[in-house]
Amino acid sequence: MATEIINKQLYDGFIEPGRVFRNIYFVGTRPASTHIIDTQNGLILIDPGMPETLGIVLDNIKELGFSPKDIKIILISHGHYDHAGATLKLSKLTGAKTYIGKADLKMVNGEENTSLAELFGVQYTDFFTPDVLLEDGDKVTLGNTTVLCLSTPGHTDGTMSFFFSATDGENTYTAGMHGGVGTNTLTADFLKKKGLSFSNREKYVEGINRAKKQKVEIFLGNHIGNNNTEEKLKRVARGEKNAFYSPYEWQEFLDGRIKHLNLIIAEENAMQTTIDTVIKEKIIVIVRGMSNNKILPFAEAAYKGGIRLLECTYDATGNTPDEEIASTIKILAEHFEGRMVIGAGTVLTEKQVELTKNAGGKFIISPDTNPAVIAKTKKIRLGIHSRSLNPHRSSCRS
Numbered sequence: 001m002a003t004e005i006i007n008k009q010l011y012d013g014f015i016e017p018g019r020v021f022r023n024i025y026f027v028g029t030r031p032a033s034t035h036i037i038d039t040q041n042g043l044i045l046i047d048p049g050m051p052e053t054l055g056i057v058l059d060n061i062k063e064l065g066f067s068p069k070d071i072k073i074i075l076i077s078h079g080h081y082d083h084a085g086a087t088l089k090l091s092k093l094t095g096a097k098t099y100i101g102k103a104d105l106k107m108v109n110g111e112e113n114t115s116l117a118e119l120f121g122v123q124y125t126d127f128f129t130p131d132v133l134l135e136d137g138d139k140v141t142l143g144n145t146t147v148l149c150l151s152t153p154g155h156t157d158g159t160m161s162f163f164f165s166a167t168d169g170e171n172t173y174t175a176g177m178h179g180g181v182g183t184n185t186l187t188a189d190f191l192k193k194k195g196l197s198f199s200n201r202e203k204y205v206e207g208i209n210r211a212k213k214q215k216v217e218i219f220l221g222n223h224i225g226n227n228n229t230e231e232k233l234k235r236v237a238r239g240e241k242n243a244f245y246s247p248y249e250w251q252e253f254l255d256g257r258i259k260h261l262n263l264i265i266a267e268e269n270a271m272q273t274t275i276d277t278v279i280k281e282k283i284i285v286i287v288r289g290m291s292n293n294k295i296l297p298f299a300e301a302a303y304k305g306g307i308r309l310l311e312c313t314y315d316a317t318g319n320t321p322d323e324e325i326a327s328t329i330k331i332l333a334e335h336f337e338g339r340m341v342i343g344a345g346t347v348l349t350e351k352q353v354e355l356t357k358n359a360g361g362k363f364i365i366s367p368d369t370n371p372a373v374i375a376k377t378k379k380i381r382l383g384i385h386s387r388s389l390n391p392h393r394s395s396c397r398s
């Protein structure tokens with residue numbers, strides 16, 4: 001299973017290496033970005049990636065006409081496996097010095113099991129002690145390049161963002177990479193599971209606001225999705241030299257990350273409100289097979305009678321299309337917003353979970369225990385009604 005996951009990422013994952021801008025090159029993979037900077041006095045490499053993809057990274061470096069032996073400095077954006085996992089192997093191979101944010105030492109030296117290697121179906125065993133533990137504002141120089149390292153924690157405690165100048169001898173441009181913008185480590189579920197502080201969310205926002213103050217004309221992604229790396233590399237390959245030059249993208253991207261975190265928090269709060277309502281009200285009225293023109297008078301009557309939770313069931317026989325049930329949920333959710341919580345019942349498929357969410361439904365009830373449906377419900381942060389809450393559900397048919 002583990003090998004399958006990794007191989008899938010490897011084979012689906014090949015990206016043609018190429019020049020990003022002037023002396024900056026992309027040599028990474030789909031699971032995580034790797035960049036090299038040609039400083040005229042050796043290479044700086046940012047993020048070695050995973051041991052499983054190191055062979056690809058080394059081939060990419062050679063394909064661009066460089067020698068891995070010329071890597072003198074390995075900068076690591078943060079200690080997660082997909083960025084830092086191959087560091088030990090690469091440093092042994094090249095003799096390069098390794099640098100990581102001080103607070104992520106515990107992730108890479110094996111002190112703490114927080115590298116997220118399990119997400120890739122593997123165990124992190126290539127632990128190492130970095131040569132240099134970076135602190136906020138440190139500068140790392142090699143050849144013609146000085147990299148400013150700014151502490152931007154949140155994704156991990158030691159996440160570092162990198163800023164440096166790229167010159168072609170005539171003009172100088174500023175390049176920048178945020179070292180970790182993933183909100184996957186900031187969900188309530190993750191923070192609770194790992195015993196982490198919710199203040200990491202504030203640190204994340206602070207760090208992003210600090211990074212935003214940096215002028216970045218060449219925006220480097222630490223995953224290819226951050227800056228559309230693949231599409232831009234193709235444009236460069238077609239002869240467009242400045243495909244990565246986009247002076248406004250940096251700010252927009254970082255603003256988008258804060259909005260994304262705020263959305264997660266809002267959805268989590270809404271989910272908690274639903275769960276609290278189920279616990280408090282204890283009664284969910286079920287509506288099944290009722291036409292849309294009868295539904296509102298009925299639901300208003302139920303509301304006047306004190307009902308605060310209403311469930312519309314999907315039709316397990318398939319006679320009524322899922323979309324029709326979802327349209328009923330939408331009518332109810334819009335009409336009763338803030339007054340009554342509307343959800344879906346007899347939910348048997350992931351599609352029905354998605355339809356419910358899009359219709360404004362707030363909870364999912366399933367007659368079975370389907371891990372895929374539960375996972376989907378959790379992923380899009382709908383409140384799950386657990387049968388162990390044991391509310392009284394009364395059914396109404398027309």
Ligand SMILES: [Zn+2]
Pocket residue numbers: 078080155180182
């Ligand atoms: Zn990460």
